[in-house]
Amino acid sequence: MPVGVTIYDIAARARVSIATVSRVLNDHARVSEATRARVMAVAEELGYQPHVSAQSLARRKTHVVSAVIPMMTNYFFVEVLRGLQDRLAESEYDLLVYASNTLEDVDTQLDRALHRGRSAGVLLFSMPITEDRVQRLKRSRLPVILLDCMHAEFDSVSVDNEMGGFLATRHFIDQGRRRIGMVMASKGAPALERRRGYERALGEARLPLDESLIAMSIEVEEHGYTEQAGYDTMQGLLQRPERPDAVFATSDVQALGAMRALKERGFKVPGDVAVVGFDDIVISKYVGLSTLRQPMRQMGEVAVDHFLNRLQHPEGSVSHTVFSPSLIVRTTSGAPPNGHASLQPSS
Amino acid sequence: MPVGVTIYDIAARARVSIATVSRVLNDHARVSEATRARVMAVAEELGYQPHVSAQSLARRKTHVVSAVIPMMTNYFFVEVLRGLQDRLAESEYDLLVYASNTLEDVDTQLDRALHRGRSAGVLLFSMPITEDRVQRLKRSRLPVILLDCMHAEFDSVSVDNEMGGFLATRHFIDQGRRRIGMVMASKGAPALERRRGYERALGEARLPLDESLIAMSIEVEEHGYTEQAGYDTMQGLLQRPERPDAVFATSDVQALGAMRALKERGFKVPGDVAVVGFDDIVISKYVGLSTLRQPMRQMGEVAVDHFLNRLQHPEGSVSHTVFSPSLIVRTTSGAPPNGHASLQPSS
DNA sequence: GTGAAAGCGCTAACAT
DNA sequence: ATGTTAGCGCTTTCAC
Numbered sequence A, B: 001m002p003v004g005v006t007i008y009d010i011a012a013r014a015r016v017s018i019a020t021v022s023r024v025l026n027d028h029a030r031v032s033e034a035t036r037a038r039v040m041a042v043a044e045e046l047g048y049q050p051h052v053s054a055q056s057l058a059r060r061k062t063h064v065v066s067a068v069i070p071m072m073t074n075y076f077f078v079e080v081l082r083g084l085q086d087r088l089a090e091s092e093y094d095l096l097v098y099a100s101n102t103l104e105d106v107d108t109q110l111d112r113a114l115h116r117g118r119s120a121g122v123l124l125f126s127m128p129i130t131e132d133r134v135q136r137l138k139r140s141r142l143p144v145i146l147l148d149c150m151h152a153e154f155d156s157v158s159v160d161n162e163m164g165g166f167l168a169t170r171h172f173i174d175q176g177r178r179r180i181g182m183v184m185a186s187k188g189a190p191a192l193e194r195r196r197g198y199e200r201a202l203g204e205a206r207l208p209l210d211e212s213l214i215a216m217s218i219e220v221e222e223h224g225y226t227e228q229a230g231y232d233t234m235q236g237l238l239q240r241p242e243r244p245d246a247v248f249a250t251s252d253v254q255a256l257g258a259m260r261a262l263k264e265r266g267f268k269v270p271g272d273v274a275v276v277g278f279d280d281i282v283i284s285k286y287v288g289l290s291t292l293r294q295p296m297r298q299m300g301e302v303a304v305d306h307f308l309n310r311l312q313h314p315e316g317s318v319s320h321t322v323f324s325p326s327l328i329v330r331t332t333s334g335a336p337p338n339g340h341a342s343l344q345p346s347s
Numbered sequence C: 001g002t003g004a005a006a007g008c009g010c011t012a013a014c015a016t
Numbered sequence D: 001a002t003g004t005t006a007g008c009g010c011t012t013t014c015a016c
Helices: A007-014 A018-025 A033-046 A052-059 A075-089 A106-116 A131-140 A161-174 A189-204 A227-239 A252-264 A282-287 A296-312 B007-014 B018-025 B033-046 B052-059 B075-089 B106-116 B131-140 B161-174 B189-204 B227-239 B252-264 B282-287 B296-312
Strands: A064-069 A094-099 A121-125 A144-147 A155-159 A180-184 A214-216 A246-249 A274-279 A290-293 A320-323 A326-328 B064-069 B094-099 B121-125 B144-147 B155-159 B180-184 B214-216 B246-249 B274-279 B290-293 B320-323 B326-328
Touching (some): A075 A121, A075 A282, A106 A131, A144 A296, A161 A290, A214 A227, A282 B282, A296 A320, B018 B033, B064 B075, B075 B121, B094 B106, B106 B131, B155 B161, B161 B274, B161 B290, B180 B252, B227 B252, B246 B252, B252 B274, B252 B282
Parallel strands (some): A064 A094, A064 A121, A155 A320, A180 A214, A180 A246, A274 A290, B064 B094, B155 B320
Antiparallel strands (some): B290 B326
């Protein structure tokens, strides 16, 4: 503990009781203007800093909110985190980060967030909400906000994944591509929803659905949203009889990996194969990757809003915010013939 | 608060006093094996979770460490953060993140980290350690670990910036470049040290030091380590009479911006101008940016080690860990210049 | 080896 | 409007 000025010190110096000091400090009305001013002055003078642990103990609530992040490997989280920080900075709350680099640790981290820190709330990123997790979350009785995933029982903010898949696929179709493939993450609801949009677009265009054009990362240990997974998955796709002329990846990071694989095999992007990712992370702009943009920063902000709201109305009805992704066309999905990956951001 | 099992519950059920329960839970010797086992069993059965606020209050120390990050805009931090998380996950400590997107908020965030959370220690990222900050840090009496910066009075982990600047510059010289410029961040010791290495390399090669080839981002409000700052700074550099045939940027992000400016003006990289950055963030690999790699992940891990060490030996001598950066040559600094440096963009 | 009791710094009744 | 007092859940002497 730093210097250690307590409300007792202030009380003594201001000649009042600690209760009064507490009242002043917490804006609990019914304090004469005179004493209020005096107490404030003394507090200021002594450089008083409340002891948060003592406050938490007495108030039965903490001033931190925990974010549980499956893998920092994906910059998507970083962007969302920035939004969180911005909004949180204006509030009383501080941010405890429980990130894991592997998917195995997620539940460990979740438990920590739920119990160890006794946080005032939990922000869960991109996590499949299994029945087991639902139970654990509810048992904790903490406000839970879901980010990039959805579940009927918890507030959430996400993006319309089905729509994203649809937009990407129709974009390919509009350009005359016909053998449209998918590089999917093996886990997670988002990937599945994106696939549904992909299938709907094909259906509406009366294009056949060819299962052999859909490849998933198979590593059970991994979450599948890595560059390496994208690379491997694309390799697998190229192994198959007829190669695709377009590929929709479930994340930018995977798309980057897929492009590496294509390049290695000598395929031109978008000449031979067009590529569209998902997220619009910062890198994408530089490599000219076409993608579906998620308003990441804003998603973080809204998540905080949901959280603060939930604190106000613990029994309010569950609310979901769903953003629409927007298709950003850059060079990896330009017109068929040849394209040139450019270093210049196109937007 | 969750379910709320306290040591009183355990004590009652195990027929011992709360003191004994506490002893068992904290491995305080002098407890009979029998009672120890019994208490543990009950604790397990009840799903006991210590109340951290109460513990902190009684122990006079918290179980969180705060990281103060100037701007999440730079992915360098993210990578280091991963290292931190990895190491921290094995410890008792949780991570509180105080990130700001602008440089103005840094001191606000620093104060929060120092006082609001009453953390057990503070990890400061890339922050110029002014005398004022030194005072505030010391007054807090908390263990302080510096990351990506250095100061005689605090433990730190950083990279040899001077060496980095030297390596980049000599690399250019080896390739026959003669008019080597710098795109510098206006703030921060790291940039200055890198410049020293740059000057030393020029000196050793008996090349003249031309101040007009060194450009700094001028925005006072900004930290200068952004893509935009790199772009603007490069623009300024190109305004001057004789353009450089190589540019060393103090960060990859700036290098990316500089490349955008070059491209816009019709200059070829590395044909007309070679570019080398600093950091080796993930993006760099994709755009083929040559750079100086910092072992970011490892730096995060070492920072935690320093911190834990400091807790053990509060009065131990200050220790600094300095990593050597390694030059990664990719495509932006590959080929030698196009004959004589000309004022006209090629093609 | 174990228990009783005094805090840690603060909040929130309950008094006055 | 202000003071007194009883906790919040845990750690830690000090007894026995």
